[in-house]
Amino acid sequence: MTERIQEFLRHRRAEGRDTEPCLVVDLDVVRENYFAFATALPDSRVFYAVKANPAPEVLALLASLGSCFDTASVAEIEMALAAGATADRISYGNTIKKERDIARAFALGIRLFAVDSTAEVEKIARVAPGARVFCRILYDCAGAEWPLSRKFGCDPEMAVEVLDLAKRLGLEAHGISFHVGSQQRKVKAWDRALAMAVTVFRDCAERGINLAMVNLGGGFPTRYLKDVPPVVQYGRSIFRALRKHFGNQIPETIIEPGRGMVGNAGVIEAEVVLISKKSDEDEVRWVYLDIGKFGGLAETMDESIRYPIRTAHDGAEMAPCVLAGPTCDSADVMYEKVPYMLPVTLEIGDKVLIEGTGAYTSTYASVAFNGFNPLKSYHI
Numbered sequence: 001m002t003e004r005i006q007e008f009l010r011h012r013r014a015e016g017r018d019t020e021p022c023l024v025v026d027l028d029v030v031r032e033n034y035f036a037f038a039t040a041l042p043d044s045r046v047f048y049a050v051k052a053n054p055a056p057e058v059l060a061l062l063a064s065l066g067s068c069f070d071t072a073s074v075a076e077i078e079m080a081l082a083a084g085a086t087a088d089r090i091s092y093g094n095t096i097k098k099e100r101d102i103a104r105a106f107a108l109g110i111r112l113f114a115v116d117s118t119a120e121v122e123k124i125a126r127v128a129p130g131a132r133v134f135c136r137i138l139y140d141c142a143g144a145e146w147p148l149s150r151k152f153g154c155d156p157e158m159a160v161e162v163l164d165l166a167k168r169l170g171l172e173a174h175g176i177s178f179h180v181g182s183q184q185r186k187v188k189a190w191d192r193a194l195a196m197a198v199t200v201f202r203d204c205a206e207r208g209i210n211l212a213m214v215n216l217g218g219g220f221p222t223r224y225l226k227d228v229p230p231v232v233q234y235g236r237s238i239f240r241a242l243r244k245h246f247g248n249q250i251p252e253t254i255i256e257p258g259r260g261m262v263g264n265a266g267v268i269e270a271e272v273v274l275i276s277k278k279s280d281e282d283e284v285r286w287v288y289l290d291i292g293k294f295g296g297l298a299e300t301m302d303e304s305i306r307y308p309i310r311t312a313h314d315g316a317e318m319a320p321c322v323l324a325g326p327t328c329d330s331a332d333v334m335y336e337k338v339p340y341m342l343p344v345t346l347e348i349g350d351k352v353l354i355e356g357t358g359a360y361t362s363t364y365a366s367v368a369f370n371g372f373n374p375l376k377s378y379h380i
């Protein structure tokens, strides 16, 4: 929570514009985060994962600082271009693309594409001749609080086949990628992934395919309720792992931070709509906010991400609460299995501040479920 955000919220309240929840992102914090990544991993190019927060202000700032962009759709590519990035600084990192979208991206100048299957390689070879591809390998994401499952990537053995086909079809087999899972709190998570990466490099070399690049993905955490290691520790650990596995032939590397770039830059101000109990004996109060899973807090799914929540009563006695959103869907409950501690003096109408919400909130908000507006956001 920065002084600039506090100031912004004070004005908003004074002007009576605080009728709906809103997200406020401090761009100074995004700038600091960018430099922290660039310093901690000086030999890696930064490809900001646009999906984490695609606000034009964030993209323009990062473009001006020299960042590259990892995109997942033609719309995201166009947003990065509009923000001032040139096409050679944009990757199309989604492994699941329509052939006509690959063609659009190619026409816009994009030459770097992610794949994890031979079918995707065939699409790219048809409509993006000569482009560079990197193959994503599966990783089990142990230690991540928001794991990415088996949806993306293939086994290392299959990656060799995929890259081999790419070469035979006239594409440039450029390298491999992986993602160690989002909100990865273990700095050593990259070590095992790089051990897998080096085997793909070797097997490819035996077939005469010389890979040049390892995309280290995202996964860098934001501080929520628990402490997380600073980015310099990730940098050191990743460099050690690169040395260990690649010796003095360290390939070109890129990182794709999303959450770690913008998460701690944002705060959501919300309002308590109702506090109630389900019976007189009930020990747990239900606290309903004017924001929930459909208003931008989708990452509370399975109670994975636990945001720090601040109130004007902090310091008072705390009691366990079920925290829920305002919509008429019973899935719109954020924390119930593990109740959330909130001050007993909290009242209906109070404002609360939900911290660490700069990533994966504004674009997760539904369009108008139950008539609630999408989350308003301000980037200052």
Ligand SMILES: *Cc1c(COP(=O)(O)O)cnc(C)c1O
Binding pocket: 049, 051, 052, 070, 093, 094, 179, 181, 182, 183, 217, 218, 219, 220, 256, 257, 258, 259, 260
């Ligand atoms: C979402 C995503 C990222 C960003 O992940 P974070 O954990 O938010 O850093 C990076 N790369 C790819 C391919 C992604 O899909």
